[in-house]
Amino acid sequence: MELNTSRQSVLPPAKLLLLAAFFGFLTGLIEIPFLGLEKAISHRALFLGPRVIWMAPVTDVVLFILVGFLLLLFRLRSARMALGIFSFLAFLSWLLIFPRIQWYASVLLAVGIAAQASRFLAPRITLHPSFFSRSVKVAAVMTLLLIIAVEGGLWLHERQSMQRLPAAKPDAPNVLLIVMDTVRAQSLSLYGYERETSPQLARFARRGVVFDQAISTAPWTTPSHAALFTGHYPFECSTDWDKPLDGRYPTLAETLGANGYATAGFIANTFGCGYETGLDRGFLHYEDYSATVGESLISSSLLRSLIHSDSLRRLLGNHQVVTRKSAAEINHDFLAWQARQRSRPFFAFLNYLDAHEPYLPPPPFNWKFGTSAHKDQYQARHDLRISFRYGREHLSAEETQAEIDDYDGAIAYLDQQIGLLLEELERRGTLKNTLVVITADHGESFGEHKDYGHGNSLYLSLLHVPLLVVYPARVPPNRRIADPISLRDLPGTILDLTGIGDKTKIPGYSLACHWTSEFPHAEPETSPVLSEVNVAPIRPGRYPAGKAAKMQSVLQEPIHYIRNANGKEEIYNIVKDPDEESNLLNEQDLQLMLKQLRSELMKLN
Secondary structure, three states: OOOOOHHHOEOOHHHHHHHHHHHHHHHHHHHHHHHHHHHHHHOOOOOOOOOHHHHHHHHHHHHHHHHHHHHHHOOOOEHHHHHHHHHHHHHHHHHOOOOOOOHHHHHHHHHHHHHHHHHHHHHHHHOOOHHHHHHHHHHHHHHHHHHHHHHHHHHHHHHHHHHOOOOOOOOOOEEEEEEEOOOOHHHOHHHOOOOOOOHHHHHHHOOOEEEEEEEOOOOOHHHHHHHHHHOOOHHHOOOEOOEOOOOOOOOHHHHHHHOOOEEEEEEOOHHHHOHHHOOOOOOOEEEOOOOOHHHHHHHOHHHHHHHOOHHHHHHHOOOOOOOOOOHHHHHHHHHHHHOOOOOOOEEEEEEEOOOOOOOOOOOOHHHOOOOOOOHHHOOEEEOOOOEEEOOHHHOOHHHHHHHHHHHHHHHHHHHHHHHHHHHHHHHHOOHHHEEEEEEOOOOOEEOHHHOEEOOOOOOHHHHEEOEEEEOOOOOOOOEEEEEEEEHHHHHHHHHHHOOOOOOOOOOOOOHHHHOOOOOOOOOOOOOOEEEEEEOHHHOOOOOOOOOOOEEEEEEEOOEEEEEOOOOOEEEEEOOOOOOOOOOOOOOHHHHHHHHHHHHHHHHHO
16 A cells, blocks of 8 residues: 655654764664675775774764755755665765775665665655654664773773783883884984984984994885884785784784783874784784774765765865874873883884875974975875875976975974973983884885885885984993894894893894893894885786785895896995995906895795
C-alpha cells in the first residue's frame, strides 16, 4: 500500500538538524570497519591513529549539521530532499575510502544509491516522529562510550606498562634523542655554512662533542630511524617504503625500558615515524596522532578527500600539511610529559619536521634569508601526512634559491625552538643529568646531481647529517671529531654512556672511543659507514611492481663509493671534491681501493 505523507513531507528545522546529526554519526561509525577492510585489502598503512574511532563520528556529526543549516538557509526542508543529500554524503564518504574506485565513479554510485535510499526512507521516517530524538540520544551515548573506551584504554595501557617497569639504577641519566627530520649538515652554520642558521646548536655544542662527518644509513626517514633504534643496517631490517620495522631485533626503547626507563616519543613526521611503521615499539608513551583539530578534520573521509585536493590547495594557496606539528608543539607536549616523570629516568625521542618540504617556516623566519618561494604557483601532491612538490627540475635558479631560503629559514626556526627547549630543561634542573643527542635522519637535495628532495640518491647532501653528543658526566666539552662515523653506532653509544652497555642484543660500537679509551665498554673501532636505499617504489616507470632496486654506498675517507641500482659505480674524493662533482672511477691509483670497497659491500650483504 502506498504511504501518504504529503502533510508530513516538510521537516521542522529541529528535526532536520536531528536527522543530520544521526546521519553524521552513522556515517562516521561505519567508516571505521571500511577503513579496516581497506587496510586488509591493500596491506598498507592507513596513517590514522586509534582516535579515529571516535573522531570520525564526531567530525561527521558536525559536518552533517553544517549541511543541515545550509538546507535550512536555502529552504530545502522536504524529508526526501534532506534524506537524499545526507544519504549521498554518507555513501560517498564510504566509497572514497577505497582509492581503487575513481572519484567520479564514487560520485555516480553515491547519487544512484542515495536516490533509492531517500525514496525508501522518506515516508517511513516521517511516520515515526519519535525516531529523531531517540536516534540522536543513542548516537550521543555511543559516542561518549567510544571516547571513554579509546582514551581510557590508551591511558590505562600506559599506566599499567609504567607500573610493570623494573627499578632503574639510582644514578641512571636521562636520555634525550632529538632528530631534526631532513636537516643536512651543510646547511648549518655549526658546520661552516655562511648563513647563521644554527646559533643555538653551536652554543650548545660547546658543552660536548660534535661529529663532523656523521653519515646516515639511509636517505629517508623510516629505515634511518630503524638503524637509530636497533643498530642494524637497512639491509638487515624489514623496513622499506611499504614495510614496517618488525619485531626481529630489540629496540633502544625496549632496552632502556627493561632497565627502568620511562620511554616516550613525540612525533611530527607521522608518515615516516607513526606507529604503523613499527618505530613505536618499546615506547610506553607515543604521541604521533594527537587529539587536535587537524586530526579531527582528516578523520572524516569526506573532509580528508577535500582537504587533500591539489586543485583546491592551489586555489587557496595553502600547501601546509594539515596535521603537521610545529617544533613549538613538540616541545610543549614533551615538557608536559617530562614534568610528570619524577621517580624514574626518562628516554625521550623528539622528531621535528619543520625543515621538511614544503618548507613553510613561520614569520619572521619565512623572510629571514631572502624572498620566500612563490607557492601560489605550487605544483604539489598532497597526501594524508605529507606534501611535496613535483616538477622541481624545471625551476629556475632564482626559484630554487627561494626554496633554499625557505629551507634555511625553517632550520633557523627549528634551531630557535631547540634552544628554548634546552633552556627550559636547564631551568628545571634536568639538563645536568641528561645525555642529549641531536642529529638528523637524512638531508635534502636542491638540484645537486639534478636531484631534488630525498630518498632518491646516496650523495652526501642526503647522507651527511649533524651529530652532537652532550653529557657533562662522561662527554668532554669543546671537542670535534673528524672521522667518518655511521649513525648505526648511536644506540651502542647511548647504552654505553648510560652505563647499560648491552651489546649482545643491539649491535654496533660506542662512539666514545673517539674521545677516550677510559670507558669500560669503549671499542677500538666503529662500524662500516654503509648507506642504502631501494629506489624501485619511487621510480615505478623503471622497475616492475614488487621488484627491489637497491643503491648502496660506503665511505672510507677520503673516498665515497656509490653503487647504483643499475650497477653503475661512482667514486669521489670528498676531501678534494666535497660536492661530489668529479667521478674518479677510472683513476688508476684508486683501483685497489675500489676493489676493497666492492669487497666491503659484498661482505656486508
